[in-house]
Amino acid sequence: WLFIFDPRYGLMSTVLGWFGATSPQWYTAEPWPLVMVVVVYLWKHLGYVALIYLAGLQAVPQALLDAAALDGASPARTLRSIVLPLLAPTTFFLLVTMLLASLQSFDIIRSMTQGGPLGSTTTLMYQIYVEGFVNGRAGYASAGATILFLLLLALTSVQLRFVERKGHYAPAPALRPARP
Numbered sequence: 001w002l003f004i005f006d007p008r009y010g011l012m013s014t015v016l017g018w019f020g021a022t023s024p025q026w027y028t029a030e031p032w033p034l035v036m037v038v039v040v041y042l043w044k045h046l047g048y049v050a051l052i053y054l055a056g057l058q059a060v061p062q063a064l065l066d067a068a069a070l071d072g073a074s075p076a077r078t079l080r081s082i083v084l085p086l087l088a089p090t091t092f093f094l095l096v097t098m099l100l101a102s103l104q105s106f107d108i109i110r111s112m113t114q115g116g117p118l119g120s121t122t123t124l125m126y127q128i129y130v131e132g133f134v135n136g137r138a139g140y141a142s143a144g145a146t147i148l149f150l151l152l153l154a155l156t157s158v159q160l161r162f163v164e165r166k167g168h169y170a171p172a173p174a175l176r177p178a179r180p
Contacts, residue, residue: 001036001040001112002111002112005026005027005036005112006026007023007024007025007026007027008023010023012026027113027116027117028117030117030120031120033112033113033116033117033120033121034120034121036112036113037108037109037112037113037121040108040112041102041105041108044108045098045101049094049098052090052093052094053087053090053094055090056086056087056089056090057083057087059086060082060083060086060087064082064086065078065082065083068081068082092159095159096156096159099155099159100152100155100156103123103124103125103148103151103152103155104125104148104152105123105125105126106123106125106126106129109121109122109123109126110126110129115127115130124144124147124148124151125148127144128141128144128145128148129141131144
């Protein structure tokens, strides 16, 4: 990734050159360091999110899709009325896990920007590392870790309360044959 975003010899510089644009200073000019970190972070988690959504799509009952097709529902209507509501728990799971993971991001920031320039890509997790291991201030690092824990706990509890208000989908009960 460091090579891809190199402003002089990187792949992004070459691709932008094909369109007549010059490559920005990805590492030094605002807001490009943050954009660079976000792009790498999205690429890092794309496979995980796609795999979880694939599992969610495979759990959609084929009988519901067949019934919608028999009723004449268009593919867009089937997606909007059947598939997306059934993927709501999967979306909630991904929302919680990706939010928690993004607040704990450290590796990409440490390896690409080291929190700079001027702290523009510093996260609370990276600041905890700097205070504890670079500056040797264990008390500040512990306080930051406690704040991060409380923040993650609060966000998770708010998200759990929000999802409890939504409907939960369960398989339809089996139909009993009519009595003679």
